[in-house]
Amino acid sequence: MIARVSAFVFACLFVSASASAQPRQFGPATGTVTINQLQVAFVGSGAIGGGTLRFKKHTYEITVGGLGIGGIGASRLTATGSVYRLTNVEDFTGAYVQVREGWALGDQGRGTLWLRNAKGVVMRLATKRRGLQLSLGADGVLIGFKQ
Structure with missing residues (x-):
């Protein structure tokens, strides 16, 4: 329980710092990403999906999965945005901390995702949601790359 609370507090601090930081503080965008995901939440949350990474004139298919805390409901999410601090495509894969906020009611919904991995890669994604969900958490x- 303490580990979950600590992770949530860290994620909230990351969001506060990231939300106040302009993307230019991360330097120029080095790639773009699109993610399509199904999210389900009731206190705990889970998500599964995939998408594409566009990096140095190449397109890579990716898989996305996650577990977390915060939110209630279910929605389909489409997220698009910029990737920062990516210099080597292999640095893109791995575990990310994600901070999310958003909502969905029918086919109306939106939000923002900030993701960061241990290699310093950062993503800022605008989301569109369909379903019934209130999302705030980490x-x-x-x-990974699709095989």
Whole structure:
């Protein structure tokens, strides 16, 4: 329980710092990403999906999965945005801390995701949601390349 609370507090501090930071503080965008995901939450949350990474004129198919805390409901999420601090495509995969806020009611919904991994790669994604969900919390997200 203490570990979950600590992770949540860390994630909230990361969001506060990230939300106040302009993307230019991360330098120029080095890639773009699109993620399509199904999210389900009732205190705990889970998500599964995939998408694409566009980096140095190449497109890579990715898988996305995660578990976290915070929120209630279910929604389909489409997220698009910029990737920062990515210099080597192999640095993109791995575990990310994700901080999320957003909502969905029918086909109306939106939010923002900030993700960061241990290699310093940062993503800022605008989301569109469909379903019925209120989302505010933190997750661990695992991103890989589709085999």
